[in-house]
Amino acid sequence: MYDLVVLGAGPVGENVADRARAAGLTTAIVESELVGGECSYWACMPSKALLRPAIARSEALQVPGLRGQVAGPLDAHEVLAHRDAIVGDWQDDGQADWVKSIGADLYRGHGRLDGPRRVTVQGTEGDRHVLTARHAVAVCTGSRAALPDLPGLDGARPWTSREATSSGRVPDRLIVVGGGVVAAEMATAWQALGARVTVLVRGAGLLPRMEPFVGEHVAAALIERGADVRTGVNVAAVVRDGSSGPVTVVLDDGEQVMGDEVLFATGRRPRTEDIGLETVGLAPGGWLDVDDSLRVTGHDWLYAVGDVNHRALLTHQGKYQARIAGAAIAARAADGTGEGAGAGIGDAGPWSPYAATADHAAVPQVVFTDPEAGAVGISLAEAEAAGREVRAVDLDLTAVAGAGLYAQGYRGHVRMIVDPDSETLLGVTFVGPGTGELVHAATIAVVGQVPIARLWHAVPSYPTLSEIWLRLLEAYRDGAGRP
Structure with missing residues (x-):
């Protein structure tokens, strides 16, 4: 018996286990693939290993004295070899050793719920284990790529995010279907590595969850570098010529787009279809609803952390x-009632150590395209949809001297969303080279609900891109964004 059993040993499951062990709880963690999960081997780490050379080269081309040194193409073989090293050649020995180092027991195999607080593990060596949780089970199984139901798609062997980040060769022609983060980042990476890229977007533009100007900047940059970016198009069918021949994407107007590989970046679905949810009265295959302590609705012992809750x-x-869930599980275990009354969890309010408040008010994200984009909090469209009265302050990032020093011909934009009643920030969005490093300052301002009057005393260093904060405050003072 363990105090906590964790399903999934990706970054989320690892962090839940680490927090629980640090609090003195006995912990088991179950993994059916590689310890370290999607992020370590098929998402965050390999994608950024592919993107960093592309972005560094692009920025160097805008710096006097460097252009002639980096004018040639990227060394694709070296970039792919570095990507392979970053993911440990898809071996998880180091991460498995880390799990053991924190005192958690690792079970390799497929874990399934088998009633309340009980997990069965079908091991990779044919062995079978039955694990019982004294206090909690945490589902941290993540998500996988969602493919549309299209004629010919199964036989066409499309790329998903996994193939796009792990391919050992550069296709001559790559078709990218989708307009979100995976589509934009992988179009950027593979174009820089030498592929001729066509992006097919069903909606009006790239990166639709961010402010509209972000997608406009990213699309313009892709087009300038030779990509074909088409918006408002729908895919009707996909055909692969033989086992390894070219692929044809048929649009709903009958037009055909030819490529050597096709990447479908059209959303995610939870990995909950075969983890025994039906044994505890939940529908398999769906997203799991949770409260702010990440406890599944109607189950005082079951937690769903990370992608599976769709937050x-x-x-x-x-x-x-995971940090919130680990703290809540440990506090409830120490309280002994399962409800955490003694620890105050039941009365936890915003910004409590037991409440994932940032899920609602301050989610940060950086998109590693060229140019980079980053945002935290709400967009103008989200504020308007919620009926909130706000002021939006927009500025070109060339308003600061640091932009011209960062790169000749610098292009970028920023928008700040302000609650005019409290005069605090609700959201900030950036696009432009180097802006990913500006996001955390915005996150602190949003999470800390720092009044604009106090932000005047946060003096930005000169001459850096962060001086845009001073320009934003000046624009707000001078009436920008006022109806």
Whole structure:
């Protein structure tokens, strides 16, 4: 018997286990694939290993004295070899050793719920284990790519995010179907590595969950570098010529787009279809509803952390939830009632150590395209949809001297969303080279609900991109964004 059993040893499951062990709880963690999960081997880490050379080269081309040194193409072989090293050649020995180092027991195999507080594990060596949880089971099984139901798609062997981040060769022609983060980042990476990229977007533009100007900047950059970006198009069918021949994407107007590989970046679905949810009265295959302590609705012992609860499909947000869940599980265990009354969890309010408040008010994200984009909090469209009266302050990032020093011909934009009653920030969005490093300052301002009057005393260093904060405050003072 263990105090806690964790299903899934990705970054989320690892963090839940680590917090529980640090609090003195006995912990088992179950993993059916590689310890370290999607982020370590098929998402965050390999994708950024592919993107960093592309972005560094692009920025160097805008710096006097460097252009002639980096004018040639990227060394694709070296980039792919570095990607392989970053993911440990898809071996998880180091991460498995880390799990053992924190005192958790690792079970390799497929774990399934088998009634309340009980998990069965079908081991990879044919062995079978039955684990019982004294206090909690945490479902941290993540998500996988969702493919549309299209004629010919199964036989066409499309890329998903996994193939896009792990391919050992650069296709001559890559078709990207989708307009979200995976689509935009992988179009950026593979174009820089030498592929001719066509992006097919069903909606009006790229990165639709962010402010509209973000997708406009990213699309413009892709087009300038030779990509074909089409919006408002729908895919009707996919055909692969033989076992390894070219692929044809047929649009609903009959037009055909030819490529050597096709990536479908069209959403995610939870990995909950075969983990025994039906044994505890929950529907298999769906997202799991949770409260702010990440406890599944109607189950005082079951937690769902990370992608599976559909709050924010981001590794850093899942790890944040894991810290909250680990604290809540430990406090409830120490309280002894399961409800945490003694620890005050039942009365936990916003920004409590037991409440994932940032899921609602301050989710940060950086998109590693060229140019980079980053945002935290709500957008103008989200504020308007919620009926909130806000002021939006927009500025071109060339308003600061640091932009011209960062790169000749610098292009970028920022928008700040302000609650005019409290004069605090509700959201900030950036696009432009180097802006990913500006997001955390915005996150602190939003989470801390720092009044604009106090932000005047947060003096930005000169001459850096962060001086845009001063320009935003000046624009707000001078009436920008006022109806």
